[in-house]
Every structure is written in structure tokens, then in C-alpha cells.
Amino acid sequence: xxxxxxxxxxxxxxxxxxxxxxxxxxxxxxxxxxxxxxxxxxxxxxxxxxxxxxxxxxxxxxxxxxxxxxxxxxxxxxxxxxxxxxxxxxxxxxxxxxxxxxxxxxxxxxxxxxxxxxxxxxxxxxxxxxxxxxxxxxxxxxxxxxxxxxxxxxxxxxxxxxxxxxxxxxxxxxxxxxxxxxxxxxxxxxxxxxxxxxxxxxxxxxxxxxxxxxxxxxxxxxxxxxxxxxxxxxxxxxxxxxxxxxxxxxxxxxxxxxxxxxxxxxxxxxxxxxxxxxxxxxxxxxxxxx
Amino acid sequence: xxxxxxxxxxxxxxxxxxxxxxxxxxxxxxxxxxxxxxxxxxxxxxxxxxxxxxxxxxxxxxxxxxxxxxxxxxxxxxxxxxxxxxxxxxxxxxxxxxxxxxxxxxxxxxxxxxxxxxxxxxxxxxxxxxxxxxxxxxxxxxxxxxxxxxxxxxxxxxxxxxxxxxxxxxxxxxxxxxxxxxxxxxxxxxxxxxxxxxxxxxxxxxxxxxxxxxxxxxxxxxxxxxxxxxxxxxxxxxxxxxxxxxxxxxxxxxxxxxxxxxxxxxxxxxxxxxxxxxxxxxxxxxxxxxxxxxxxxxxxxxxxxxxxxxxxxxxxxxxxxxxxxxxxxxxxxxxxxxxxxxxxxxxxxxxxxxxxxxxxxxxxxxxxxxxxxxxxxxxxxxxxxxxxxxxxxxxxxxxxxxxxxxxxxxxxxxxxxxxxxxxxxxxxxxxxxxxxxxxxxxxxxxxxxxxxxxxxxxxxxxxxxxxxxxxxxxxxxxxxxxxxxxxxxxxxxxxxxxxxxxxxxxxxxxxxxxxxxxxxxxxxxxxxxxxxxxxxxxxxxxxxxxxxxxxxxxxxxxxxxxxxxxxx
Numbered sequence: 001x002x003x004x005x006x007x008x009x010x011x012x013x014x015x016x017x018x019x020x021x022x023x024x025x026x027x028x029x030x031x032x033x034x035x036x037x038x039x040x041x042x043x044x045x046x047x048x049x050x051x052x053x054x055x056x057x058x059x060x061x062x063x064x065x066x067x068x069x070x071x072x073x074x075x076x077x078x079x080x081x082x083x084x085x086x087x088x089x090x091x092x093x094x095x096x097x098x099x100x101x102x103x104x105x106x107x108x109x110x111x112x113x114x115x116x117x118x119x120x121x122x123x124x125x126x127x128x129x130x131x132x133x134x135x136x137x138x139x140x141x142x143x144x145x146x147x148x149x150x151x152x153x154x155x156x157x158x159x160x161x162x163x164x165x166x167x168x169x170x171x172x173x174x175x176x177x178x179x180x181x182x183x184x185x186x187x188x189x190x191x192x193x194x195x196x197x198x199x200x201x202x203x204x205x206x207x208x209x210x211x212x213x214x215x216x217x218x219x220x221x222x223x224x225x226x227x228x229x230x231x232x233x234x235x236x237x238x239x240x241x242x243x244x245x246x247x248x249x250x251x252x253x254x255x256x257x258x259x260x261x262x263x264x265x266x267x268x269x270x271x272x273x274x275x276x277x278x279x280x281x282x283x284x285x286x287x288x289x290x
Numbered sequence: 291x292x293x294x295x296x297x298x299x300x301x302x303x304x305x306x307x308x309x310x311x312x313x314x315x316x317x318x319x320x321x322x323x324x325x326x327x328x329x330x331x332x333x334x335x336x337x338x339x340x341x342x343x344x345x346x347x348x349x350x351x352x353x354x355x356x357x358x359x360x361x362x363x364x365x366x367x368x369x370x371x372x373x374x375x376x377x378x379x380x381x382x383x384x385x386x387x388x389x390x391x392x393x394x395x396x397x398x399x400x401x402x403x404x405x406x407x408x409x410x411x412x413x414x415x416x417x418x419x420x421x422x423x424x425x426x427x428x429x430x431x432x433x434x435x436x437x438x439x440x441x442x443x444x445x446x447x448x449x450x451x452x453x454x455x456x457x458x459x460x461x462x463x464x465x466x467x468x469x470x471x472x473x474x475x476x477x478x479x480x481x482x483x484x485x486x487x488x489x490x491x492x493x494x495x496x497x498x499x500x501x502x503x504x505x506x507x508x509x510x511x512x513x514x515x516x517x518x519x520x521x522x523x524x525x526x527x528x529x530x531x532x533x534x535x536x537x538x539x540x541x542x543x544x545x546x547x548x549x550x551x552x553x554x555x556x557x558x559x560x561x562x563x564x565x566x567x568x569x570x571x572x573x574x575x576x577x578x579x580x581x582x583x584x585x586x587x588x589x590x591x592x593x594x595x596x597x598x599x600x601x602x603x604x605x606x607x608x609x610x611x612x613x614x615x616x617x618x619x620x621x622x623x624x625x626x627x628x629x630x631x632x633x634x635x636x637x638x639x640x641x642x643x644x645x646x647x648x649x650x651x652x653x654x655x656x657x658x659x660x661x662x663x664x665x666x667x668x669x670x671x672x673x674x675x676x677x678x679x680x681x682x683x684x685x686x687x688x689x690x691x692x693x694x695x696x697x698x699x700x701x702x703x704x705x706x707x708x709x710x711x712x713x714x715x716x717x718x719x720x721x722x723x724x725x726x727x728x729x730x731x732x733x734x735x736x737x738x739x740x741x742x743x744x745x746x747x748x749x750x751x752x753x754x755x756x757x758x759x760x761x762x763x764x765x766x767x768x769x770x771x772x773x774x775x776x777x778x779x780x781x782x783x784x785x786x787x788x789x790x791x792x793x794x795x796x797x798x799x800x801x802x803x804x805x806x807x808x809x810x811x812x813x814x815x816x817x818x819x820x821x822x823x824x825x826x827x828x829x830x831x832x833x834x835x836x837x838x839x840x841x842x843x844x845x846x847x848x849x850x851x852x853x854x855x856x857x858x
Contacts (some may be wrong), residue, residue: 192351194351195347198343
């Protein structure tokens with residue numbers, strides 16, 4: 001059975017290796033110090049999508065991402081690994097979106113390009129850590145959802161069976177298609193970029209990025225339609241501007257604190273029984289252990 | 291994220307050598323594949339960009355999959371059961387990842403699903419993989435056996451076998467036997483023609499076969515009954531799908547634990563001839579070995595790079611007498627010497643790979659059309675250079691890998707002797723590089739004719755006219771003086787007209803030639819990138835000059851009358 005699969009992916013600042021210059025003095029993320037990367041759990045989601053495609057010949061994997069033109073990197077990185085095509089939602093009106101406005105934009109886009117059999121996304125993005133967008137998209141599309149997915153066990157006859165990660169174990173659940181799955185970081189890591197696909201798609205760009213006529217390789221886009229990636233704005237997806245970007249975002253950031261962890265005081269303990277006993281009592285008292 | 295390609299700037303430098311222009315021209319032939327294959331380049335810049343991107347993938351996989359698996363693979367190793375080999379779990383993951391990334395059949399034409407990459411690009415990949423895990427490099431890089439099948443097999447064999455290798459099936463070259471190691475002329479594995487089934491049958495035993503349970507084997511066997519020398523040997527293709535070859539055991543080795551070294555038993559195994567009868571050793575295996583030797587040179591450079599990384603990191607971190615040990619001259623001298631040998635040996639490796647690329651691409655063109663007289667001259671020139679440089683690249687780099695991993699342990703002091711540190715694995719893995727695919731002593735045998743026939747000195751004299759930075763003129767004069775000493779030694783030995791004398795000093799003569807050639811390559815590199823190679827140029831000229839002086843003194847004072855003191 002061939003499936004239509006959409007992967008929701010996000011370009012995020014790499015917050016995993018944060019150095020002292022990660023935040024500006026004003027308390028915002030210093031994007032120049034943090035490289036933009038493919039949100040890690042979205043890569044896990046992409047791998048699940050590609051496995052579904054491998055097992056169901058004729059399936060297509062479409063990547064949808066929202067962001068500035070450079071976020072098209074996420075689509076290219078997906079094509080290098082086996083995705084078939086992608087759409088970049090880009091419009092100033094999408095800027096400043098919280099999870100509600102983001103899920104509105106994504107759900108509206110999916111309605112526009114066609115609701116697929118399976119929608120996959122990472123559990124959460126490492127910049128916001130909310131884990132809300134996937135479930136909100138499901139709600140807006142009125143689709144069933146399974147979160148914390150670790151593995152897709154079976155997908156046949158309009159049903160999907162997945163293993164999901166829960167506290168202290170795993171749970172196997174079945175859901176009807178179409179379905180929204182959010183994938184946990186403990187799922188299989190994504191496959192590497194493929195040499196041939198990288199060579200094929202390395203110049204794939206959204207119209208905003210494409211070289212102007214007369215510049216090197218500009219003529220390639222006429223000959224190779226797969227090099228032009230999908231690009232959509234609010235008008236293309238017929239979005240209600242009130243629900244997009246800042247105006248569609250009820251979340252208000254009150255303040256951002258720049259926190260630097262540092263030791264306030266230190267204590268020297270010896271290996272004597274008394275010191276060890278004292279430390280245990282202290283840790284028990286503040287519930288660090290026990 | 292760590293990446294063995296983008297983290298080591300020298301690799302990109304070697305990729306972007308001006309000779310690549312000609313190599314790409316010969317490999318891509320007016321970019322004729324561009325309309326048929328969506329991954330083919332449309333022009334030179336596009337091709338170079340693709341090479342860069344492919345290497346970035348290999349660098350990523352090496353840093354994030356292969357290198358982290360190396361320790362586990364070293365401990366677990368492969369297993370043999372019921373005649374079949376199971377790789378260590380880390381090896382399986384490495385191999386699957388490389389297959390998914392499409393890093394197989396890298397140099398093969400696109401019509402067989404290959405990537406059509408130049409040897410230089412493949413060699414850079416090979417070096418990186420080795421720096422991550424030298425044992426895994428063995429298995430993965432045996433894909434280059436397909437070059438020999440491509441060069442000497444027929445079209446039907448190309449169609450049947452090359453796409454399988456491009457899809458990730460592994461290869462092996464089944465050459466050595468219990469009584470035929472360095473001396474392959476003594477191979478006894480018997481090949482007989484089976485009239486009834488119109489195929490060849492192989493019977494006998496092979497020993498020390500790397501990745502001996504591979505999918506597709508190239509086998510050297512005796513097809514001419516009653517013969518005893520190399521002229522009775524032919525090359526065969528054995529397909530594991532046909533069955534008939536079992537692994538009797540795998541060797542328990544000192545290093546490269548991830549790589550299964552097998553003893554194979556052939557029981558009436560079905561096989562097909564590759565190329566012409568009787569040409570197995572004298573033509574095909576020689577071609578196979580030249581490719582494999584360049585592979586070992588790359589493996590060696592990878593180990594040297596890993597040794598430098600480990601030694602440098604430890605020396606920066608370890609404190610003694612109140613400061614990091616890297617600040618002590620005795621320690622930074624070792625590090626600088628490792629780095630200089632690494633940079634010099636790497637320059638030799640890629641110069642050789644470029645020579646190989648040009649002549650092999652011309653050979654390939656000659657299969658389609660007649661070469662022009664200029665092309666024929668070019669082919670001949672570069673084939674000869676490749677032949678002359680390959681034993682130097684293999685011989686010197688494998689010895690350097692040993693020296694560098696030894697010094698790497700020395701920098702670690704007592705900790706280096708403990709099994710917790712990676713340096714001991716590098717040291718064990720390095721040890722085989724100067725032995726297999728021809729010991730350093732056999733590389734000398736291959737190289738010495740280019741000493742005596744004047745090839746090396748002619749190339750060196752050509753290098754002397756390459757312009758260098760004005761501030762490097764002093765080095766250039768010292769290198770010229772080294773060449774004079776090499777030339778004087780060569781002439782003195784030739785004049786003595788004693789084969790045994792020549793044989794005993796041959797290694798020294800080969801090293802002198804290699805030292806001078808590496809100095810030239812480094813001075814050229816440093817002229818292009820003083821920031822990247824200036825220090826190594828200084829250190830290596832000091833080192834090479836003292837080596838040349840040492841050999842000069844030895845040879846000058848040595849005569850035939852002393853041979854008896856050496857005979858045992």
C-alpha cells in the first residue's frame with residue numbers, strides 16, 4: 001500500500017552545546033553563536049517516515065517547515081536522506097508565532113496540500129521544548145494522535161500500530177489512518193545523507209533563494225524541476241492573518257533571564273565516616289536522595 | 291558536530307590541487323553524463339563541489355559512527371561459525387551506514403550505479419575511515435578490488451558484478467596460501483575446467499585472506515597443470531551465492547581486530563575466469579596490488595592522523611611539574627615530528643593518487659577510442675610515475691604510521707601503556723601496515739629499479755625548478771644538496787656492480803629518494819599555504835636532512851667486503 005506521508009520539521013539554534021556567548025546581554029538567543037540545525041527529534045521522525053516509505057513502495061515523503069528562507073536547509077537535508085519533496089512556509093506574517101499560531105499555519109498548509117495518511121513530527125523542538133505543536137496540529141485537523149512514538153510496528157489496511165515510550169516502559173497502540181505521530185528521541189537515529197542524493201539535490205532551492213538569471217547554474221532550474229522546492233506564503237495557504245504570527249500568538253514572553261550557573265559556595269569534605277554520614281543526612285534532608 | 295573532513299583542513303587542501311582540473315576532465319569527458327544521470331556534475335566547479343560534499347558525509351559518518359564504534363569493535367571482533375563470518379556489531383553498523391550513504395563502488399562508472407569519483411577523492415575517504423577505525427577500513431576499502439574486475443573483466447561480468455558492489459556487497463582478494471606469502475608465484479590452489487558445467491572449479495586452501503567471507507572474491511589459482519611459476523596462474527571470480535568456499539577459522543591477530551582474516555577451504559567451488567588465462571599474477575594481481583598498496587598508504591596516513599590527534603590532546607591536557615607537558619621541548623619535539631611525517635607522507639600519498647588517476651582515466655578512455663599520440667605519451671608518463679611513487683607512498687607511510695603511533699604512546703607515558711587509551715589500539719593496528727600488501731622490504735624491491743634507472747632523480751630535478759617562496763630558498767638549497775647526496779650514493783652503488791651490495795643498501799636508497807621527494811612536495815605545499823604547512827616544512831627538512839646524511843654516511847663507508855659480517 002503506498003502512503004502519503006508528511007514530516008513536520010523545524011530549523012532550530014543548536015542549544016545542545018551552549019557556550020558563554022549563547023545569549024545576548026538583552027536576554028535573547030544569540031543566533032550567530034549557535035549554528036542552525038535540523039531539530040534532532042524531527043530527524044527521528046524523518047527516519048520513521050523513510051522506513052514507512054521503504055516498506056511501502058510508491059509512498060512519498062513530503063517535508064513541511066516554517067521559517068525564513070534559510071530554513072529550506074531542513075528540506076534539503078531531508079531530500080539528501082530520501083524525502084521526495086518539501087514546502088517552506090515563509091512570510092513575514094508568520095513571524096513571532098507561538099505554538100498555537102505555528103500549528104494553525106501548519107494545519108492550514110496541510111489542508112491546502114492535502115491531508116496525507118501519516119503526519120510525523122519530532123516530539124518537541126530543542127529551542128522551545130513545549131511538545132505542543134504536533135498535538136495541536138492533530139487537534140486542528142481533527143485527527144487521532146500518538147505521542148512519544150519509538151517505532152512503527154505495522155501499517156496496513158488503514159491502521160497503524162506503534163510502540164510509544166511511556167514512564168517505566170513501552171506501550172503498543174493502534175490507531176486508524178490518517179494519524180499524527182510525534183516521535184521520541186529514543187527512536188532510531190536518522191540515516192546518513194546519501195552521496196547520490198546530495199549530488200542530485202545540492203542546488204535544490206526555494207524560489208526566494210534561487211540564483212538570478214545569468215548567474216551560475218540559473219539555467220539548471222528550467223531543466224530540472226526537482227531543484228525548485230515548494231514555497232508558500234499566507235495567501236497561498238489562504239490563512240487567516242489574525243491567527244498567524246504574533247497576532248495569532250496568545251503566549252506573551254514577560255521576561256527572559258540570562259542565567260549563568262556558578263557555584264555560590266563550596267564545602268570541603270574528607271573521607272572520614274563523620275563527613276560521609278553528615279553528607280548523607282544532608283542529602284536525605286533536602287530530598288536529593290532517598 | 292565533529293567531522294573528520296571539515297576538521298582537518300589539509301584534506302580539503304589536497305583535494306583542491308591544480309592537477310584536479312585534468313583529472314576531472316578525463317573522468318567526466320565533457321560532462322557527458324549530465325543529461326543521463328541526475329547526480330552527474332555539469333562542469334568542473336560542480337564536480338569539485340560534489341567531491342567536497344561527498345567527503346563531508348564520510349567525515350561525518352567517521353566522526354559520529356565509525357570512530358565511536360572502534361573501541362567496541364576492537365574488543366568484540368568478528369566470529370566464525372559453521373564456515374561463515376559474523377562481523378562485530380559495531381562493524382555491522384558501520385557497514386550499513388556506509389551503504390545507506392551510498393559509499394560503495396565510489397570510483398565505478400555511473401552506468402553501473404557507481405559515483406565515478408577520482409581515486410584522489412576515494413583515497414581521502416579511505417584515509418578518514420582509517421583514522422576512525424583502521425580495521426573497518428580494511429573491509430570497506432576492499433571495494434577497490436572492483437577496479438581490477440572493471441579493468442580486466444568482460445562486459446557481461448561488469449554488468450553482473452559492478453552494480454552489486456555499488457550496492458554494498460563486499461569483496462576480497464584471495465591470493466596468499468600457507469606456502470605462498472610474499473612469493474605468490476608458488477600459489478597452488480587448483481583451478482580445473484569443468485566441461486560438463488562449462489565453468490571452472492577451485493580446490494585448495496587460502497590463508498590470511500582479509501574479509502575472506504566476502505560476497506565477491508577475486509582468486510589467484512593455478513589453471514595450468516604441471517606449471518610451478520607465475521605463468522601458470524590465472525585470476526578467477528568466485529561468487530559466494532554459488533557456494534563451495536568455507537571459512538575454516540579466523541586468525542587471532544595483534545591489531546585490526548575488526549577485520550576478519552580468514553583461512554578458506556575451496557571444495558570444488560564454481561568460479562569464472564577473469565581476463566585471460568596465465569595473466570593472473572603477472573598482470574592482474576600486479577594491478578590489484580598497486581591499488582591495494584595505495585589503500586594501505588591511505589590507511590597508514592589515517593593512523594598517523596589519529597596518533598597525532600591523540601598525542602596532541604593528551605599533551606595539552608596532562609600536567610606535570612606544574613604545567614601542561616606540551617610545553618616541554620622533549621614533548622613538543624615528538625609532536626612536531628609526528629605532524630611533519632604526517633604532512634610529508636600525506637603529500638606523497640595524494641601526489642601518487644593523482645598520478646594514478648590520470649593514467650587510469652586515460653586507460654579507461656582507451657577502452658572506448660584510440661588515444662591521440664599526446665594522450666598516449668601522457669598515459670605512459672603518469673603510469674610510470676604512479677608505479678614509481680606507489681611503493682614509496684606505501685613503504686614510507688606505513689613505517690611512519692608505526693613510528694607515529696609509537697611516539698603517540700611515548701607522549702602518553704605510563705598511561706599510554708594502559709589499555710584504556712586509544713593510542714595502544716593505534717599502535718597495534720599500525721603494525722600490520724608495513725607488512726601486508728608487500729612488506730617494506732618488498733616495496734624496496736619495487737622501488738629500487740627507479741633508483742637505479744634514474745627515474746626518481748629525474749623527477750626530483752624537475753621539482754627543483756618549481757618556484758617557491760623567497761623565504762624558502764634556503765630550504766630549497768638544502769633539499770638540492772640532499773638530492774646530490776642521494777645521486778652520489780646511487781652512482782657509487784651502481785659502480786660497485788654487486789647485486790648483493792645493492793640489495794643490502796636498497797632500503798636506504800629508497801628512503802633517501804622518498805625523503806627528498808617528500809621535501810619537495812612539502813615545500814610546494816608550504817609555498818601555497820605557509821600558514822598550513824610552513825612549520826612542517828621546517829621540521830621535515832631538518833628531519834629528512836639528518837636521515838639522508840645518515841644513509842649517506844652508511845653507504846659511503848660500506849663495501850662488498852663487509853657483507854660477510856652481515857650474513858648469518
